[in-house]
Amino acid sequence: MGQTNYRIYIIDTETGERCVWFLGTTLDSWTLAVPRYLWNLPWHAGKVSFNCSLNKTTGLYDKYQMETQSSWAEASVRLVQSKNDSFDFPGFPDTESALVYLTHPLAGFYNRRDRKLGTYRVWHKELEVKPAKLQSAKLKLLSDLGIVKESEQNSPYSVLIEPINEFTIYLPPTVIN
Numbered sequence: 001m002g003q004t005n006y007r008i009y010i011i012d013t014e015t016g017e018r019c020v021w022f023l024g025t026t027l028d029s030w031t032l033a034v035p036r037y038l039w040n041l042p043w044h045a046g047k048v049s050f051n052c053s054l055n056k057t058t059g060l061y062d063k064y065q066m067e068t069q070s071s072w073a074e075a076s077v078r079l080v081q082s083k084n085d086s087f088d089f090p091g092f093p094d095t096e097s098a099l100v101y102l103t104h105p106l107a108g109f110y111n112r113r114d115r116k117l118g119t120y121r122v123w124h125k126e127l128e129v130k131p132a133k134l135q136s137a138k139l140k141l142l143s144d145l146g147i148v149k150e151s152e153q154n155s156p157y158s159v160l161i162e163p164i165n166e167f168t169i170y171l172p173p174t175v176i177n
Contacts, residue, residue, distance in 0.1 A: 002066070003048070004026045020105045020107075024072070026044050026046030041113070050066050061079065061081045064077075077134070080135060081131070087131050112175070122169050127160075132160070138150065
């Protein structure tokens with residue numbers, strides 16, 4: 001099933017923990033009903049299509065194209081990978097610090113559909129991401145919300161990808177009063 005999560009990296013001012021502010025998800029599955037209606041999560045329907053070519057020899061994508069049709073968050077992303085791609089994380093002391101910060105926030109906060117504040121926790125093994133090069137991106141939600149202008153979306157801080165990973169979401173999410 002296709003899924004796109006929209007999140008912003010934050011620091012919990014009370015605990016100092018690295019977290020995410022979760023804007024919402026588009027999901028291409030009937031299972032959308034459970035998180036949306038049972039837990040009031042900001043999940044929205046979207047038809048997600050992929051056109052990808054993973055090179056079995058190198059483990060890199062020769063082509064990666066994703067498109068989402070959704071009234072909430074249309075999106076399209078095209079990228080490629082090369083063995084010459086390298087990590088580049090300006091502002092971090094080293095690659096390890098950057099990867100921990102960018103791939104390992106375990107707590108998330110969000111506005112529930114009933115306008116209450118919610119939180120959830122996740123767990124996953126260390127992600128084995130590799131760098132990629134963005135060819136094009138259009139993330140309508142980010143421009144509609146004024147977070148990232150459409151003209152800026154083709155110049156991301158980084159592009160990291162892993163063909164598959166598993167994670168655990170601790171459910172149900174918690175309502176914060």
